[in-house]
Amino acid sequence: MKYLEQYRDKNLVLKLVDEIHKTTTQPWTIMEMCGGQTHSIIRYGIDKLIPNKIRLVHGPGCPVCVTPKEMIDKALDIAAQEDVIFTSFGDMLRVPGTHEDLFSIKAQGGDVRIVYSPMDAVALAEKHPDREVVFFGVGFETTAPANAMAVVAAKEKGLTNFSVLISHVLVPPAIEAILKSDRNEVQGFLAAGHVCTIMGYEEYEPLSKKYKVPIVVTGFEPVDLLQGILMTVKQLEEGRFDVENQYARSVSRQGNDPAQHVLKDVFRVIPRKWRGIGEIPMSGWGLTEKYSKYDAELKFGVIDTTAEEPADCISGEILMGHKRPNECPAFGTSCTPESPFGATMVSAEGACAAYYKYHRLT
Numbered sequence: 048m049k050y051l052e053q054y055r056d057k058n059l060v061l062k063l064v065d066e067i068h069k070t071t072t073q074p075w076t077i078m079e080m081c082g083g084q085t086h087s088i089i090r091y092g093i094d095k096l097i098p099n100k101i102r103l104v105h106g107p108g109c110p111v112c113v114t115p116k117e118m119i120d121k122a123l124d125i126a127a128q129e130d131v132i133f134t135s136f137g138d139m140l141r142v143p144g145t146h147e148d149l150f151s152i153k154a155q156g157g158d159v160r161i162v163y164s165p166m167d168a169v170a171l172a173e174k175h176p177d178r179e180v181v182f183f184g185v186g187f188e189t190t191a192p193a194n195a196m197a198v199v200a201a202k203e204k205g206l207t208n209f210s211v212l213i214s215h216v217l218v219p220p221a222i223e224a225i226l227k228s229d230r231n232e233v234q235g236f237l238a239a240g241h242v243c244t245i246m247g248y249e250e251y252e253p254l255s256k257k258y259k260v261p262i263v264v265t266g267f268e269p270v271d272l273l274q275g276i277l278m279t280v281k282q283l284e285e286g287r288f289d290v291e292n293q294y295a296r297s298v299s300r301q302g303n304d305p306a307q308h309v310l311k312d313v314f315r316v317i318p319r320k321w322r323g324i325g326e327i328p329m330s331g332w333g334l335t336e337k338y339s340k341y342d343a344e345l346k347f348g349v350i351d352t353t354a355e356e357p358a359d360c361i362s363g364e365i366l367m368g369h370k371r372p373n374e375c376p377a378f379g380t381s382c383t384p385e386s387p388f389g390a391t392m393v394s395a396e397g398a399c400a401a402y403y404k405y406h407r408l409t
């Protein structure tokens with residue numbers, strides 16, 4: 048694990064921690080945007096190593112968590128139909144809709160299958176021309192290119208029995224929604240390294256300039272995170288607000304051109320509802336007209352429903368950076384990963400699940 052261990056090097060970690068302590072002179076609030084970063088921060092105790100003056104809050108970067116309950120209900124409606132093979136990555140199967148989850152549909156006889164790639168779903172559609180095969184395409188910009196490629200492949204193969212239930216969301220509009228909030232306290236962001244591997248970081252530059260906020264593209268290992276925090280704190284202390292790239296081993300300013308090309312062909316930007324937060328304007332992707340016959344929502348006519356979050360769940364406050372999981376009265380008592388109430392406990396990547404897993408009870 049050569050290229051992993053060097054980013055967990057103890058001496059390097061201690062050096063960075065020391066530099067962060069020397070650099071920090073006043074309180075700062077920094078948000079990491081990605082659920083993977085949240086887990087690393089809590090798992091490795093990064094938040095305990097840095098000065099108390101730095102408050103780390105956890106952003107809405109867990110794709111499973113922010114998938115609205117209504118979308119889960121639509122998945123359940125489709126998956127329950129007799130001629131359907133409903134395919135999904137495994138993490139969506141236990142996410143509760145209003146009344147049940149995909150595992151329950153499977154237990155009741157529905158043909159719900161876990162796949163490891165959207166292309167597996169395309170292969171199923173080829174193999175079962177008499178059945179409708181639906182893939183649940185959830186996630187941020189990172190997973191979108193593979194889902195887009197599956198739609199392109201289905202079109203090229205002339206498949207008429209394949210469709211995707213799309214629930215893709217975008218990071219920059221979420222950052223803007225947080226910055227626009229009257230209650231915003233976030234002063235700097237760690238942008239998600241893998242999202243920027245696809246999209247680059249050019250699109251963050253107008254945001255950084257408009258809201259005078261440093262944004263540092265950051266990786267996921269302890270050295271990455273500490274270096275990202277240090278770069279953010281340096282900017283804050285010096286009164287700068289630039290977009291900087293800590294994750295240069297993977298991210299370029301322009302990102303991945305071929306991936307962006309297929310994304311532009313297959314998707315168009317639309318408003319999306321985020322679980323726990325509500326609708327954010329122009330914050331997601333839907334299929335373009337050219338690929339609309341692969342849209343499972345249109346094909347199955349699943350109607351728009353509204354689903355409420357439990358009143359005592361504060362996941363929206365957590366996803367906006369106003370509160371942390373252990374400030375929720377239900378955390379670890381009535382709400383646990385086995386019996387999750389809200390967005391941030393439903394997925395292993397969610398902030399509440401991370402706090403629970405690593406025993407951050409207070």
Ligand code: SF4
Pocket residue numbers: 359360361362365372375376377378379382383387388389390391392393399
């Ligand atoms: S602990 Fe549960 S109820 Fe509380 S915010 Fe997290 S998901 Fe919601």
